[in-house]
Amino acid sequence: MVRCRVLGHRYRFSAEGETMVWRCQRGCGAAGSKRYPTASDAVRYAAAFDREDSKDLGRRAPLVGLLPLRVVRAVRALRERRANG
Structure with missing residues (x-):
């Protein structure tokens, strides 16, 4: 997607159990995940990363x-x- 190449990805973060998941909001397909020891850790990190500045x-x-x-x-x-x- 040209917009992501020019402006960068706009990741949105969420938690699914013990896993924090991120996806590009623009729909280009960029995504990833990271597993944490507890579900509360995943929720905490997802909330910290998923904010607009x-x-x-x-x-x-x-x-x-x-x-x-x-x-x-x-x-x-x-x-x-x-x-x-």
Whole structure:
């Protein structure tokens, strides 16, 4: 799939018993699995990996593309520190 080649895979993670399973959301067929000692471990790791980073946009932004957003966040944090301390 061209989109996965250009943008990378968009993996979704889930747990099936003691096995964590991942599949590309775009349907290109990329998938895998990993077995853990307990089902709760598999659920914990699947939940940790299966999250969108859109909430943290700007906090861990790449230096090149989202640099202005990163600068704005840094200035806000500096102002808050000065106001509180």
